[in-house]
Amino acid sequence: MSGPQLGLAISVFLACAVEAVEALTIVLAVGITRSWRWALTGVAAAVAALAVIVAALGPALDAIPINALRVVVGALLLVFGLQWLRKAVLRASGLKAQRDEAKAFVAESDAARAAGLAGAGFDGYAFTIAFKGVLLEGLEVAFIVLTFGSSQHDIGLAAIAAGVAIAAVIAAGVAIRAPLARVPENAMKFAVGVMLTSFGVFWGAEGAGANWPGGDAALLVLVPGVLLVALGLVQWLRRAAMSPAVGRPA
Amino acid sequence: MAAARGNVAGGRETGVSRLVRAAHGVWEFVVGDDPVIALGVAVALGATALIAGAGAPAWWVMPVAVVALLTLSLRRAAR
Numbered sequence: 001m002s003g004p005q006l007g008l009a010i011s012v013f014l015a016c017a018v019e020a021v022e023a024l025t026i027v028l029a030v031g032i033t034r035s036w037r038w039a040l041t042g043v044a045a046a047v048a049a050l051a052v053i054v055a056a057l058g059p060a061l062d063a064i065p066i067n068a069l070r071v072v073v074g075a076l077l078l079v080f081g082l083q084w085l086r087k088a089v090l091r092a093s094g095l096k097a098q099r100d101e102a103k104a105f106v107a108e109s110d111a112a113r114a115a116g117l118a119g120a121g122f123d124g125y126a127f128t129i130a131f132k133g134v135l136l137e138g139l140e141v142a143f144i145v146l147t148f149g150s151s152q153h154d155i156g157l158a159a160i161a162a163g164v165a166i167a168a169v170i171a172a173g174v175a176i177r178a179p180l181a182r183v184p185e186n187a188m189k190f191a192v193g194v195m196l197t198s199f200g201v202f203w204g205a206e207g208a209g210a211n212w213p214g215g216d217a218a219l220l221v222l223v224p225g226v227l228l229v230a231l232g233l234v235q236w237l238r239r240a241a242m243s244p245a246v247g248r249p250a
Numbered sequence: 251m252a253a254a255r256g257n258v259a260g261g262r263e264t265g266v267s268r269l270v271r272a273a274h275g276v277w278e279f280v281v282g283d284d285p286v287i288a289l290g291v292a293v294a295l296g297a298t299a300l301i302a303g304a305g306a307p308a309w310w311v312m313p314v315a316v317v318a319l320l321t322l323s324l325r326r327a328a329r
Contacts, residue, residue, distance in 0.1 A: 071295060076280070078291045082316065083282035086323050095328055139279065197316060200291075205312040208295050209302030212309050222313070229317055233324055240328065 004216050005157060007223065008148050011195035012161040015144045018188050019137040020169035025101050025179045026133030029108035030126040032177075034115075038123040042130030050138040054146065061150040067207045073147045074204025080143070081196025088190035089230055093237035098186050101179040141166075144196075151203050194230060198222040284326070290319040 001009070031039035061069060090096035108129075115125045145162050149155030172180055202212065202219055212218035281288045294315030301308035 071299075075291055075295055078312075078316070079280065079282070079288045082287045082291070082320055082323070083284070085320060086284065086287070086327065089320075089324055090327055201312040201316055204291070204295055205298050205309055208298040208308070210298050210308040210311070211302075218309070225313065226316070229320070233320065237324060237328055 002216070004152055004219060005154060007195060007199065007219060008152050008154065009157055009161040011192060011199065012144055012148055012158045013165045014188050014195070015192045016141045016162040016165035017169055017183070018185055018192060019141050020166045021101060021180050021183050021185055022099075022104075023134045023137040024169055024173045025104050026108055027130050028173065028177070028179060029105050030112050030129045033109045033112040034126040035123040038126040039130040042127040042132075043134050045127075046131045046134035046138060049135055050142055053139070054142050057142075057146055058150075058155060061146055062155075067209075070151055070203040070207030072207075073151045074200050074202070074207050076143070076200075077147055077196050078200030078204055081193055081198075081200050084189055085193030085197055085226075085230055088186065088193045089233050089237065091186050092190060092234045094241060095237060099189075101183070101185065105179040148199065151199075190230070194223065194227045198226045201226070284323045286326075287319050287323055290315060290322075294319075 027039055027043055030042075064072070087096060091098050112125065112129070141162055145155065145158040149158030152158075169180065198219060202222055206212065214221075294312055297315075298308045298311040301311060
């Protein structure tokens with residue numbers, strides 16, 4: 001497996017695992033508090049919708065010339081990656097609350113109970129919340145699989161990495177029947193933000209006509225470089241938060 | 251979203267409010283919390299294409315832009 005392929009597999013695995021953990025929390029909450037039958041029907045409907053989206057977009061992406069594809073994919077990955085990284089840096093520096101699956105589970109369960117009792121028939125609440133949760137988290141997974149996979153001409157590897165991540169999260173969820181609060185979700189999001197941003201920089205610049213010194217090996221500098229910058233920004237924000245001029249870094 | 255809610259009549263959404271909600275959802279999905287990042291990425295890619303088109307090395311533009319955009323965005327968020 002080449003360096004870019006390994007980067008692709010790790011990025012897709014981590015991103016998909018994070019999204020799957022969040023979707024699992026939602027499905028567990030409505031399944032336990034309301035109706036497993038309709039929560040799982042919502043999951044199945046969302047998976048079917050995602051399959052249609054991927055089947056429609058995958059071949060379309062393959063038909064786009066590689067340089068045009070890399071500019072578009074690079075731009076999207078950069079916008080996505082920088083948003084992930086921004087949130088991750090804010091969380092790591094203490095300026096934004098860390099995501100807590102146990103708290104998210106309690107909030108989702110309370111909302112499900114407050115929505116009223118489920119009747120014997122169709123439970124629209126359980127179906128809709130599970131459907132929306134899986135569809136929205138799944139769209140990010142599909143986006144990452146398609147963009148990474150098509151840029152590397154290896155959608156198969158991206159799909160395998162995504163499948164392994166989702167299967168691992170589902171297996172863990174079935175085993176403990178509780179939200180996966182011990183998964184280091186915030187650290188994983190930080191790592192995904194670094195990878196998406198690094199690959200976005202690489203493909204975006206290449207697609208726009210730039211030549212990287214060293215070719216693909218430039219990624220071996222870009223990934224640790226972006227990581228170091230992000231860690232430096234965390235320290236900067238922490239120091240700024242502790243100084244008298246809180247929240248106003250110079 | 252207030253505009254979208256304003257179009258809900260008798261508990262049923264109009265086609266316009268659905269479109270507004272869909273457009274808002276796409277915007278949130280792609281652009282996220284800070285539109286300056288999306289704008290900055292587009293400008294940096296354009297600059298890369300221009301410099302590369304002129305025959306000069308252009309690989310450095312995106313890394314510099316990413317550091318600047320992330321720092322700027324975090325600085326705004328921390329205020």
